[in-house]
Amino acid sequence: MxxxxxxxxxxxxxxxxxxxxxxxxxxxxxxxQSVWLCASTRALIDQAIEQGRFRNRSEAVDWALASAFAEEKSMS
Structure with missing residues (x-):
């Protein structure tokens, strides 16, 4: 081969x-869903992963979006 x-x-x-x-x-x-991130946001996510808060970027982005929309829902 x-x-x-x-x-x-x-x-x-x-x-x-x-x-x-x-x-x-x-x-x-x-x-x-594809998400475009600026370099500073990606660095923050990577830092949180290194600290053990999240297993991977997908988990971190999912948490951030769910938190943002849950907060928005509670404000209305």
Missing amino acids: TAEERLAELTAGDRRRQARRRDALRQKGMVQ
């Missing part, structure tokens, strides 16, 4: 794993 063939095989495996993960999350009722 050539290096190119091996790389193609690994890349295909990564795509299959990602697809399975997305399908599992969809089955849990979650949806995928």
Whole structure:
């Protein structure tokens, strides 16, 4: 097997794993949404992850959005 063939095989495996993960999350009722962050916000999120507050960026962003909208709801 050539290096190119091996790389193609690994890349295909990564795509299959990602697809399975997305399908599992969809089955849990979650949806995928892209969010653009400025560098300073990303640094704050990464700091919170390093401190153990969140496991990953997705969890941190989900918490932040849910908190913001829960606060907005309680204000109305």
